[in-house]
Amino acid sequence: MSWKDAIQVSNVAFTELSLQAVFAFRQGNVLPPGSSKNLVARSRRRVLQSKVVISFVLAFLTLGAAAIIHQKTLNPEILSSVPAGLFQSAVLTGLLSLDIALLWWTGVQVVPTLISSGVLSVLEPLPIDGRTLHRVAGILYLRLFDFPAITVLVLTPIAVGLALGPLAGIAAFPGALVAVVYALALSLLTGRFFLRRVQGSRGGGGRTVVRWAYLVLWLVPAFAMFAFITAAPAFFSALASLSTQGPSLAGALLAAAFPFSFAALPAISAGGTSSVAILSPTIDLVLSAAVVGYLALALWSVIWLAGSVRTLLYLPVRNAVAFPTRPAPLRAMGNARAVLTKDLRIASRTPGYAFLILLPILDAAALGLLTYATPAQNPVTSSLALGAVTTAALLATFFGPAFFAIEVVAYSYGRTLPLSNRSVILGKVSLIAIMYLLGAALILGFTLLRFFAPFTFGAFVLAELPAVVAAAFLELGLLFRWARRKGLAITNLYTGAWFAVLVSVPGLIFAGLPPLVFNLAQPSGLDLGLGLMALVAAAELALATPIAFGRGAS
Amino acid sequence: MATAAAGPGSIPLTLEKVSVSYGERSAVQELSLTVQPGEIYGLLGSNGAGKTSTIKAIVGLVRPVAGEIRVFGQDAIRDSLSVKARIGYVPETSMLYEALTPREFLEFVASVRRMDATTATRRMQSYAEAFRLGSELEEPIATLSNGTRQKVLIIAALLHAPPLLVLDEPLNSLDPRSVRIMKEVLQRYVGSGDHGVLFSTHTMEVAEQLCQRVGILDRGVLRGEGTLATLRGRVAAGDVSLEEIFLRLTEEDVGVRAAVDSLGNSSV
Numbered sequence: 001m002s003w004k005d006a007i008q009v010s011n012v013a014f015t016e017l018s019l020q021a022v023f024a025f026r027q028g029n030v031l032p033p034g035s036s037k038n039l040v041a042r043s044r045r046r047v048l049q050s051k052v053v054i055s056f057v058l059a060f061l062t063l064g065a066a067a068i069i070h071q072k073t074l075n076p077e078i079l080s081s082v083p084a085g086l087f088q089s090a091v092l093t094g095l096l097s098l099d100i101a102l103l104w105w106t107g108v109q110v111v112p113t114l115i116s117s118g119v120l121s122v123l124e125p126l127p128i129d130g131r132t133l134h135r136v137a138g139i140l141y142l143r144l145f146d147f148p149a150i151t152v153l154v155l156t157p158i159a160v161g162l163a164l165g166p167l168a169g170i171a172a173f174p175g176a177l178v179a180v181v182y183a184l185a186l187s188l189l190t191g192r193f194f195l196r197r198v199q200g201s202r203g204g205g206g207r208t209v210v211r212w213a214y215l216v217l218w219l220v221p222a223f224a225m226f227a228f229i230t231a232a233p234a235f236f237s238a239l240a241s242l243s244t245q246g247p248s249l250a251g252a253l254l255a256a257a258f259p260f261s262f263a264a265l266p267a268i269s270a271g272g273t274s275s276v277a278i279l280s281p282t283i284d285l286v287l288s289a290a291v292v293g294y295l296a297l298a299l300w301s302v303i304w305l306a307g308s309v310r311t312l313l314y315l316p317v318r319n320a321v322a323f324p325t326r327p328a329p330l331r332a333m334g335n336a337r338a339v340l341t342k343d344l345r346i347a348s349r350t351p352g353y354a355f356l357i358l359l360p361i362l363d364a365a366a367l368g369l370l371t372y373a374t375p376a377q378n379p380v381t382s383s384l385a386l387g388a389v390t391t392a393a394l395l396a397t398f399f400g401p402a403f404f405a406i407e408v409v410a411y412s413y414g415r416t417l418p419l420s421n422r423s424v425i426l427g428k429v430s431l432i433a434i435m436y437l438l439g440a441a442l443i444l445g446f447t448l449l450r451f452f453a454p455f456t457f458g459a460f461v462l463a464e465l466p467a468v469v470a471a472a473f474l475e476l477g478l479l480f481r482w483a484r485r486k487g488l489a490i491t492n493l494y495t496g497a498w499f500a501v502l503v504s505v506p507g508l509i510f511a512g513l514p515p516l517v518f519n520l521a522q523p524s525g526l527d528l529g530l531g532l533m534a535l536v537a538a539a540e541l542a543l544a545t546p547i548a549f550g551r552g553a554s
Numbered sequence: 555m556a557t558a559a560a561g562p563g564s565i566p567l568t569l570e571k572v573s574v575s576y577g578e579r580s581a582v583q584e585l586s587l588t589v590q591p592g593e594i595y596g597l598l599g600s601n602g603a604g605k606t607s608t609i610k611a612i613v614g615l616v617r618p619v620a621g622e623i624r625v626f627g628q629d630a631i632r633d634s635l636s637v638k639a640r641i642g643y644v645p646e647t648s649m650l651y652e653a654l655t656p657r658e659f660l661e662f663v664a665s666v667r668r669m670d671a672t673t674a675t676r677r678m679q680s681y682a683e684a685f686r687l688g689s690e691l692e693e694p695i696a697t698l699s700n701g702t703r704q705k706v707l708i709i710a711a712l713l714h715a716p717p718l719l720v721l722d723e724p725l726n727s728l729d730p731r732s733v734r735i736m737k738e739v740l741q742r743y744v745g746s747g748d749h750g751v752l753f754s755t756h757t758m759e760v761a762e763q764l765c766q767r768v769g770i771l772d773r774g775v776l777r778g779e780g781t782l783a784t785l786r787g788r789v790a791a792g793d794v795s796l797e798e799i800f801l802r803l804t805e806e807d808v809g810v811r812a813a814v815d816s817l818g819n820s821s822v
Contacts, residue, residue, distance in 0.1 A: 116652070116696065327682055327691040329675040330661045338665035342654065349653040349694060413649045416613040418639035419666045 006135035009128065013119045013136060014143055018043040020117045021110075051147040054106055058099060058151045065095040066159035073163065081240035085267040085275025088164065090239055092175065092263035099152050099179045100186075100259070103145060107187020110144050115191070120310070130310075137310040141188070149180045160266050168266035174291070175262030178298045185301040192312050198349055211348045212358075247280030255283050261290040335419060339427025346406050353402050357435060360395035364388060364439035365446070385447045386460050390515040392439035393468050396432055397507035400475030403428040404483075425476045425548050432472040433465065459530050464514055467537035470544040471510040475503045477548035510540050564591055564626065566718040566750025567612065572621030574607045574774075581607035582774045584621065589718070589750040594740055596765030597754040598800055604774040605754040606646050609722045612752070613643045625718055639667065642711035644704075646722040646754075652696035656687070656706040659695065660713060667714040674713060681709040684735055700727040708736065719743065719751045725760060737764055758797040768796070772804040 019040060069088050082090070120137055128136075142149075156176035161169020198211050242250055254260050255278070264287060267276055273284055333341060347353035407414060407424060414424075440461040444454065514533040522529035567589035574582040582604040589595040599605045610616040612623055614634050623630035625637045651659055657678070664674035682691060685705040690698060695706065704727045711719060719740070725733050741764070743749055755761055761768050762782065769779040778785055778799075785799045801810060 327657050327679060327687075330657070330664050330671055330678060332669060332671040332674065333661075333665040335666055335668075338662050342651065342658070342662045345658050346651060346653040412615050413645065413651075415615055416638060416641070416643045416645075417663065417666045418635045420635055 003135060006132050006139060009123065010136045010139040013123065013140055015040055015044065016119050017114060017117050018047045021113050054102065055147040055151040058102060058148055059155055061095060061098050062155045062159045065091050066163040070163040082236055083243050083275060085271045086239055086243055086278060088267040089260060089264040089276055090236065092266060093260045096175050096179045096259035096263055100183045103148055103180065103183030104186045106145065106148060107183060108191055111187055111191030114140065114144065134310045138306060141309050145184060152176050152180055164266055164270040168270040171265040171269040174295065175259055175265065178262060178294055179259060181298040181301050185305055188305060188309065188312055208348055242278055247278060247283050251278030252283045252286045254278065255287040256290040258294050261287050261294065335423035336427035336430060339424050340431045343403055343406050343428065343431060353406055360392045360435060360439045361442065363395055364392045364442045385443055385457060388443045389440050389461055389464065392436055393464050393511045394508055396436045396468050397471045397475065397504055397511045399432045399435065400472050400507055401479065401503055404476060404479040421480050422549055428476060429469055429472045433469055436468045456526065463530055463534035463537055466541040467511050467514045470540035471507040473544035473548035474510055475507040478503050510544065564748065566591060566626060567752055568624040570622040572611060572618045572623060574611050574616055575619045580774055585776055587769050587776065587779060589752050591750060592744050592747040593766045594744055594751040594753055594764050596761040596768040597752060597771060598756065598761055598768050599771035600756060603771040605771055606722055609720055609754055612720055613641060614638060640717050642714065642716035642719045644707045644711045644721045644724040650695045650703060650706065653694060655692050655694055657691045659706065660710060663710045664713055669714055677713050678709060681712060685732055701729060704728055705732060717749050721751065721753045723755055740764060758795065758800060762796045770800055770803050778803040
């Protein structure tokens with residue numbers, strides 16, 4: 001069979017994948033009424049929309065990076081301690097890192113969906129030769145990334161070309177290409193790894209700990225943007241210091257590091273090696289060798305991807321296991337706690353959900369450390385701690401859509417159980433409140449020695465708590481009303497990002513309003529600020545409760 | 555066995571002129587049937603006859619566009635939570651929380667059904683031993699075979715010893731040993747005289763062996779209902795099989811012959 005046949009088969013398989021991902025009927029979701037033609041068109045549209053969102057973010061980052069480079073070219077006094085070429089290389093290093101992070105994160109979200117959809121297993125028994133099946137698997141895999149990857153590959157050279165000239169634009173292409181290839185390879189490798197070690201992990205307390213430890217690693221790509229933005233000032237400061245030293249061992253290591261070696265190419269094309277300041281003839285050689293090495297690794301990745309994508313996209317099924325093994329006893333729990341426990345167990349094997357749970361806690365830890373590192377006598381210390389709590393509260397508003405998405409899994413079976421929406425929402429909101437308080441406790445733990453007003457801190461945390469609960473009530477109430485009406489599934493980034501984002505907006509407003517009121521009222525007195533904040537949060541809770549539990553929600 | 559003078563509160567299941575539609579498409583039309591105490595009622599029909607839609611309406615997954623469903627006298631829509639508490643359901647497709655292990659899933663189901671831990675554990679262990687589920691109980695459901703998933707669903711349905719079992723093709727994917735166990739379990743289950751089972755299948759032999767009465771659904775309409783003897787009487791046939799009765803009532807017997815004839819020797 002030819003490539004044309006492979007493309008035709010992959011078109012059918014991709015339609016099936018989109019339909020399954022959007023409507024989740026393999027999990028028992030009932031398809032909404034309508035002709036199959038319309039449902040297929042709708043699922044294709046939603047997958048396309050999600051790809052466009054990711055492409056838009058990548059385009060925004062690329063154009064933003066080009067604009068920063070252009071600004072520095074126009075005004076050399078910006079960060080004057082860092083030479084222009086080194087500055088350009090640093091910005092492009094950040095851009096390529098973020099490209100990989102975002103594509104990889106997209107991949108780890110959607111690869112498990114592709115594997116569990118079983119679309120390739122359906123094709124395997126058909127009289128299609130192995131080569132065509134390889135091609136179909138490859139095309140299907142590439143289609144998960146098509147628009148985002150094309151955005152990186154096309155826009156990076158154009159944007160860099162506009163900022164630094166056409167030659168620099170051309171020199172930016174290898175970096176973009178290698179970034180895309182690495183992201184695709186990492187997605188397949190980690191997607192498979194997590195299916196085995198995380199999603200496929202057996203039950204038991206010790207294994208749960210191991211799973212959560214793996215899931216912290218999973219956060220690395222998603223945390224890259226946050227980490228990069230946080231670390232940017234320190235990075236530029238280090239570069240400024242490095243540039244004053246001239247060629248050095250640290251400079252050679254930087255030149256050999258990915259993706260700096262590729263990021264330096266456009267700067268060298270635009271301003272020569274001297275503009276990068278840390279380079280010397282020896283370091284030039286290191287950089288060239290690194291570029292060749294990374295290109296060779298990218299080529300090997302392409303060969304590996306082409307050869308393994310077919311076999312790696314099958315769901316691993318366990319062989320029969322020894323009998324008899326007496327199962328551990330069951331524990332009895334109340335409805336809300338049963339929902340909470342189930343959600344945590346599902347999240348511990350589902351990286352996408354775990355990510356959202358872990359993010360506020362890691363964020364609280366990072367911001368807590370930052371607060372700890374700030375001198376106690378510094379007047380901004382208390383603001384930092386309260387800002388960290390506010391950030392944890394804002395991030396907790398993403399839990400609503402995430403925990404709703406967990407409920408969509410096996411949605412039909414859940415609906416046959418004597419479990420009211422009230423119990424489900426209460427279980428999820430309890431977990432959200434616990435995560436928020438855990439984040440706040442972490443910040444308090446880090447700052448206790450330096451922050452001399454633990455009661456103010458505690459009052460702030462407690463005053464904000466009703467707002468966090470209100471935001472969760474609002475989001476979950478809206479989502480359950482919507483699910484009741486549409487019966488539609490939100491399962492991952494490609495299937496319901498729009499609605500999850502839409503619902504998060506009022507949630508963010510609810511969580512953000514009380515701290516805003518506090519900041520406005522605080523100059524007139526701390527007690528007044530805290531009092532007004534608590535009042536606003538309580539009013540929000542009163543407003544959101546009927547949305548969660550009122551008519552039409554349960 | 556069927557209790558003639560049972561009051562509405564003791565009748566496991568009553569459907570009164572129930573219709574189910576998906577948009578423009580009608581799946582079930584004015585279906586009326588009753589599952590009596592101590593009875594296994596078999597709902598027979600070809601693929602797409604409306605069996606699963608009927609069952610989904612009973613367990614609350616689909617809202618009927620017309621009619622009334624009562625479980626032990628309670629309205630399945632108005633008193634949905636109380637009705638769900640009295641039903642054990644095995645779906646046609648194994649829709650489970652894939653990321654949980656069977657034990658974690660059963661713990662969730664037992665908790666939601668407000669069972670005490672000792673009873674839930676005892677029943678889980680008994681059924682697990684009967685179905686030869688060992689360490690699979692600690693593997694994520696996503697990694698299990700279809701047969702094992704089906705066993706997990708059956709255990710989840712039986713765990714709280716519900717007075718009404720609603721089973722949609724429950725023997726699919728099971729090995730012969732488990733099929734035999736399941737048949738015995740169902741017969742003992744209704745032996746108490748007050749429990750009921752609604753059982754959908756398109757396997758005539760199973761229905762013939764297990765069910766006291768059967769209802770034959772065809773394109774959403776109940777074509778015939780009763781014991782095997784009653785149905786034989788309806789088609790005016792002697793000692794014919796349930797399969798033959800089914801084909802005659804759904805008027806597919808002629809169609810089957812025509813289909814086989816049209817194949818001619820091409821399939822050989």
